[in-house]
Amino acid sequence: MQLPIMSGHLEDDVLEQYALNRLVGANLDTVDDHLLVCQACQIRVAEFDEYVAATRPALRSLRVKKAGLPPFLRNVFISHGGPSITHVEAVCELLEVLDLTPVVSIYMPNLGLSIHDKVRKCMRICSSAVVLATPDDDEEVASQTRRTRPNVEHEIGMLQTMPNIGNRIVYMKDPKVESPSNYREKCWIPFDKDRASESFVALIKELRAFAL
Numbered sequence: 001m002q003l004p005i006m007s008g009h010l011e012d013d014v015l016e017q018y019a020l021n022r023l024v025g026a027n028l029d030t031v032d033d034h035l036l037v038c039q040a041c042q043i044r045v046a047e048f049d050e051y052v053a054a055t056r057p058a059l060r061s062l063r064v065k066k067a068g069l070p071p072f073l074r075n076v077f078i079s080h081g082g083p084s085i086t087h088v089e090a091v092c093e094l095l096e097v098l099d100l101t102p103v104v105s106i107y108m109p110n111l112g113l114s115i116h117d118k119v120r121k122c123m124r125i126c127s128s129a130v131v132l133a134t135p136d137d138d139e140e141v142a143s144q145t146r147r148t149r150p151n152v153e154h155e156i157g158m159l160q161t162m163p164n165i166g167n168r169i170v171y172m173k174d175p176k177v178e179s180p181s182n183y184r185e186k187c188w189i190p191f192d193k194d195r196a197s198e199s200f201v202a203l204i205k206e207l208r209a210f211a212l
């Protein structure tokens with residue numbers, strides 16, 4: 001039986017069957033192929049996965065899962081300040097060359113979510129992350145604080161609690177930026193957003209160490 005697919009995306013009941021590990025053969029292949037290229041449906045299936053885990057613990061134990069890793073191994077969450085994003089695009093291009101898929105929240109569909117929920121769900125479909133802590137673009141703000149944008153600091157806290165990401169976080173920081181005390185102890189790779197490529201060798205080394 002061919003699966004019903006509505007407006008190009010997988011229907012809810014299909015995703016539910018997938019989350020319950022009930023699809024086989026061609027149907028499973030169809031869903032896997034779509035999920036490989038559609039981050040919106042990855043987010044939706046991650047939601048079903050959480051729902052199944054929360055409401056049907058008995059079923060969860062029947063599911064085959066890779067220890068600690070989500071099905072979207074090659075997704076890499078990018079945490080960055082804004083609004084200039086030339087350096088983010090440079091990092092995205094590097095990841096794509098490495099056959100990894102960058103997940104940048106602002107490029108993802110909103111799916112009717114709050115900003116916090118959207119960021120959390122984007123993290124949920126990743127197995128690693130790259131933090132780009134750069135000074136605030138606003139010169140006036142930058143002259144008053146040596147901290148990076150608040151959203152980046154907030155996202156670091158969130159990333160550190162995501163079980164699917166674990167320790168697979170690459171911290172990159174402009175030497176001018178001061179880190180808050182709760183993660184000052186992490187090793188940072190120096191990163192200048194106007195010379196992003198100078199940090200790429202170090203970034204590749206870290207990503208390879210994750211063995212994704």
Ligand SMILES: [Zn+2]
Pocket residue numbers: 008009010034038039040041
């Ligand atoms: Zn889709």
